[in-house]
Amino acid sequence: MYAAIRRYEGVTDPHEAGRLVNEGFVPLMRQIPGFVAYYWVDAGNGVMISTSVFEDETGAKESVSSAEDFVQDKLAALMPNPPQVMAGDVVAFA
Template sequence: MTDPAEAGRRVDEGFVSLLRQVPGFVAYYWIDAGDGVMVSTSVFEDEAGAEESVKRAAGFVRDHLTSLLPNPPQVTAGQVVAAGQ
């Protein structure tokens, strides 16, 4: 069963605080893209922080989100090459 609102609530109440503890944390976004598609983006100052976040995310998904996600998560990493605020 896909439930983006419940998944977002769990992420907001549990996962975001885990990420904030990772050295180099800059920002995190959880996006409900519709039709059961959910996307998250994490920004870290360095690759080490990003790698640690992937480890923490794997544990959090396994322990708290598996029943709400219809497909296994896909992880993609890369460098920010353009940004705006």
């Protein structure tokens, strides 16, 4: 498995961002080949973190590209800063 993590800072309305992600982005994620799981976390203080898990690196990379497009098209007013993006092989899980 392969995971991509994105950390967004300066989110102006976490509740609305979560609603838009749940209604618009989650369905897109489910369509990416190799999809395993997706989590959108409100870490407080204007920080939100997404974690995408896929069977392979190809799916994870596609999720990062899809997230970039979705944020630019639907969330730019709520999430003005580019995310910190990290990705890698999942080496342990439960």
